[in-house]
Amino acid sequence: MTRSGWVGAIGLGLLVAMALLAPVIKPRDPLDLVGRPLLEPFADPRFLLGTDALGRDVLAQLLYSARVSLVVGLAAAAGAIGIGIGVGTVAGFLGGRVDGILMRISEAFQTVPTFLLALALLSALGASTANVVLAIALSSWPATARLVRAEVLSLRQREYVDAARLAGLGPLTVAFREVLPGALQPVVALVGVTVGAAILVESALAFLGLGDPNQISWGVMISNGRQAIRVAPFLVVIPGVCVALAILSVSLLGDGLAARLAPQRRYLS
Amino acid sequence: MRHSMSRRRPALAGLTALTLAAAMCVPAGVMAQDEPIQSGGTLVVAADGTSFPANLNPAIATSNGVVYISSKVVEPLAEAGFDGLQPRLATSWEGSDDGLTFTIHLREGVTFSDGQPFTSADVKFSAEEVWSKLQSFGRIVLANLDRVDTPDPLTAVLVFSKPTPASLIENALPVVTAVLPAHVYQGTDFAEAGGDSPLNQQPVGTGPFVFSEVRPGELIRLTKNPTYWGEGEPYLDEVVFQVLPDAASRAAALETGAVQATVFSGVPRLDLQRLDALDGVSITSTGYEGLPYQITLDFNHRNPILGDVDVRRAIRQALDPQLVVDTIFLGQGASVATGPIPSTATDFYTEDKTLYTFDTAAAEAALDAAGFPRGEDGTRFALRLRVAPFFPETVGTGEYVKQALEDVGIAVEIVAADSSAAYQTAVYTDHDFDLSINSPAYRPDPAISTTILFQGGLDAGIPFSNQWGYANPALDQVIADGLTTLDTEARVELYREFQRIIADDLPNISLVDFRFTPAHRDQVRNLGDNPRWAVSNWSNVWLAAE
Numbered sequence A: 001m002t003r004s005g006w007v008g009a010i011g012l013g014l015l016v017a018m019a020l021l022a023p024v025i026k027p028r029d030p031l032d033l034v035g036r037p038l039l040e041p042f043a044d045p046r047f048l049l050g051t052d053a054l055g056r057d058v059l060a061q062l063l064y065s066a067r068v069s070l071v072v073g074l075a076a077a078a079g080a081i082g083i084g085i086g087v088g089t090v091a092g093f094l095g096g097r098v099d100g101i102l103m104r105i106s107e108a109f110q111t112v113p114t115f116l117l118a119l120a121l122l123s124a125l126g127a128s129t130a131n132v133v134l135a136i137a138l139s140s141w142p143a144t145a146r147l148v149r150a151e152v153l154s155l156r157q158r159e160y161v162d163a164a165r166l167a168g169l170g171p172l173t174v175a176f177r178e179v180l181p182g183a184l185q186p187v188v189a190l191v192g193v194t195v196g197a198a199i200l201v202e203s204a205l206a207f208l209g210l211g212d213p214n215q216i217s218w219g220v221m222i223s224n225g226r227q228a229i230r231v232a233p234f235l236v237v238i239p240g241v242c243v244a245l246a247i248l249s250v251s252l253l254g255d256g257l258a259a260r261l262a263p264q265r266r267y268l269s
Numbered sequence B: 001m002r003h004s005m006s007r008r009r010p011a012l013a014g015l016t017a018l019t020l021a022a023a024m025c026v027p028a029g030v031m032a033q034d035e036p037i038q039s040g041g042t043l044v045v046a047a048d049g050t051s052f053p054a055n056l057n058p059a060i061a062t063s064n065g066v067v068y069i070s071s072k073v074v075e076p077l078a079e080a081g082f083d084g085l086q087p088r089l090a091t092s093w094e095g096s097d098d099g100l101t102f103t104i105h106l107r108e109g110v111t112f113s114d115g116q117p118f119t120s121a122d123v124k125f126s127a128e129e130v131w132s133k134l135q136s137f138g139r140i141v142l143a144n145l146d147r148v149d150t151p152d153p154l155t156a157v158l159v160f161s162k163p164t165p166a167s168l169i170e171n172a173l174p175v176v177t178a179v180l181p182a183h184v185y186q187g188t189d190f191a192e193a194g195g196d197s198p199l200n201q202q203p204v205g206t207g208p209f210v211f212s213e214v215r216p217g218e219l220i221r222l223t224k225n226p227t228y229w230g231e232g233e234p235y236l237d238e239v240v241f242q243v244l245p246d247a248a249s250r251a252a253a254l255e256t257g258a259v260q261a262t263v264f265s266g267v268p269r270l271d272l273q274r275l276d277a278l279d280g281v282s283i284t285s286t287g288y289e290g291l292p293y294q295i296t297l298d299f300n301h302r303n304p305i306l307g308d309v310d311v312r313r314a315i316r317q318a319l320d321p322q323l324v325v326d327t328i329f330l331g332q333g334a335s336v337a338t339g340p341i342p343s344t345a346t347d348f349y350t351e352d353k354t355l356y357t358f359d360t361a362a363a364e365a366a367l368d369a370a371g372f373p374r375g376e377d378g379t380r381f382a383l384r385l386r387v388a389p390f391f392p393e394t395v396g397t398g399e400y401v402k403q404a405l406e407d408v409g410i411a412v413e414i415v416a417a418d419s420s421a422a423y424q425t426a427v428y429t430d431h432d433f434d435l436s437i438n439s440p441a442y443r444p445d446p447a448i449s450t451t452i453l454f455q456g457g458l459d460a461g462i463p464f465s466n467q468w469g470y471a472n473p474a475l476d477q478v479i480a481d482g483l484t485t486l487d488t489e490a491r492v493e494l495y496r497e498f499q500r501i502i503a504d505d506l507p508n509i510s511l512v513d514f515r516f517t518p519a520h521r522d523q524v525r526n527l528g529d530n531p532r533w534a535v536s537n538w539s540n541v542w543l544a545a546e
Helices: A003-025 A058-094 A096-111 A114-125 A129-139 A142-155 A159-166 A171-183 A185-207 A218-226 A234-268 B006-014 B017-024 B064-070 B120-134 B136-141 B166-176 B190-196 B247-256 B269-276 B309-318 B321-328 B360-369 B392-407 B420-429 B473-484 B488-505
Strands: B042-047 B090-095 B101-106 B145-152 B155-160 B209-215 B219-224 B238-243 B281-283 B293-299 B334-336 B381-387 B410-415 B435-438 B508-514 B519-521
Touching: A003 A058, A003 A234, A058 A096, A058 A129, A058 A142, A058 A171, A058 A185, A058 A218, A058 A234, A096 A142, A114 A129, A114 A185, A129 A185, A142 A171, A142 A185, A159 A171, A171 A185, A185 A218, A185 A234, A218 A234, B042 B247, B090 B166, B101 B120, B120 B136, B120 B145, B120 B155, B120 B190, B136 B166, B209 B238, B247 B269, B247 B519, B269 B281, B269 B519, B293 B309, B293 B392, B309 B360, B309 B392, B309 B508, B321 B334, B321 B392, B321 B508, B381 B392, B381 B420, B392 B410, B392 B435, B392 B508, B473 B488
Parallel strands: B042 B238, B381 B410, B381 B435
Antiparallel strands: B090 B101, B101 B155, B145 B155, B209 B219, B219 B238, B281 B519, B293 B435, B293 B508, B334 B508
């Protein structure tokens, strides 16, 4: 894997460690009002990164936020990629009218910017973590679908596919067991981007007040800190840096994995 | 900050809460006395909140969030002053000894902005058809209004079917009595159409300004009424309410001079000291003395757990309002509340009632005793909390209440509301909540807008009223008696009893009394010259050169 891929892997590893170790490092509920409001970072050893406008521990919030951001990012990306693979495979393999209908649907989704669609869905569904995952997944599957469809289209004429069909396998079995595995490799490159985008959308939604109000996340932290941006900019900067690092890490890792798989693919074809 | 306030300069180095408090006591208008008035110009006000309600008719919609705009267009009979009422459309008034009539003498030579004269017929129409029927506060204060007699064009006599205390009507004049032109409104469908009627979207009145442009979600522009009755007034050519949903950007707009004033919670509390230290910008809570607000925790009594008074008392003991004052209000302009009537309302307030203290151990013991022990997961029961998104302080208090109740084993889920309208529908119409953080305003008499928060048997959908499913016949009797008791002392005693019943029964919890401290540019003159300045007509406001 490339060097930048390793950097991404280490970054993501750190984030996962933050998320897993949160209850060990900070056993108290991160939303408890524990200290004087607006303590600067490093001013009080109990609150290494300071406190927010309500006197809540910034470090504790940051650690627990990693959980929400990663879980939402991964779950939403998994959902988007899952829908995309299903739709793309069926459309590409069956072709014809089914392909036409599915692609028109995906175009309908694509004409609305991902973020606006997620915003609209969430306004209708109500703000909760599950709905955030659902909204992001439903608004970002078309890219994967189109990519998979293109791959499936190029693979479905291959001889081994014909062979499978002649062997008596049903069309769906052929599509998902024979054609899909070959079409998956470019999707790996898309995973990093999709996860990164999902983390960003989650933060942006939370920033706009559409995150789950019962859970802290980096976007919520930025949204809360915005009011105090002129007197305590660290409340916005610290979670902002975390969002940037998380997206950078998954993107680098995704690129690294894709680069590693690419030569193999060339060899195969 | 104004340089003319030189006595503040030495203290600037350590701008403590004390000097801040002292600075707030200097009425901003005082320094402007000897300057020549400069007419003209546009005052741009950063509008609090994300959008304006469609119905801006102050004769119907009396919440301060509406009236701070519409009060410039439709005037009341009298306005609050630092030394008693100031006459506006009425010049004098007196109640009869039997409390059955209240005579109002009207100002001569006043016309509506369409040029038609203002007469007692307009007062009759407004009182009989609008205030007493369509307005939530007017329906209470004028509950026993039988009719309005108009012996001559400048005299209106309110005639009551039951004795009604004159002091109540006087206290209600600035809040309830925005006068609409009968010749414009009578015979139209403005009452049924509500926010869909152009007459409610851009109401017509006698005020110093008229509506000239309403762009929903963007701005409301008021322009000078050239035929205004005030000599030489208004001084401004235009008042623009510019929607700036984000508090931090409102502060930035004030700094750059893009807006000249903010109102209510216009700028973040955290930013106040920084803004006050800037040249050309000051903060003040002068002009908000008559607009006291409260943060309350309301219970949905339809939930059998919350219908239990022991649970409500335990919840009160689990909460520490002093922490809300110190942390969320930064100790400024706020104090611990003891009941629905704020301690600043000295004419009615009493401390002779049950007072609670913050005691989590007692709260836990009481919850155990009430039959709600902690379960295996440490939780006694779960509640859904809706938080009014009106002010940053309500949102912060909601987060505090969640944490504090979870400390005693009550799981709390905050249900987000993305707009004030969504919150109001959920709570006041659909009753879809267990707990609610709200922020009612107190008005000069408990009967105007406070008793409605406790009166039983109200229809669903009335905003800022008892939609909690609470009914207490003893309390209802006290509320009803307060409307018909003429003797001032007896009436005050009734409202003391009202406070005692509420302190015992805790239909809701009053957490914090507070006052707003907005920021403005120093060039705005006559700002804060009456105790309800934000919701007064601003006819004498002018802009000095910067």
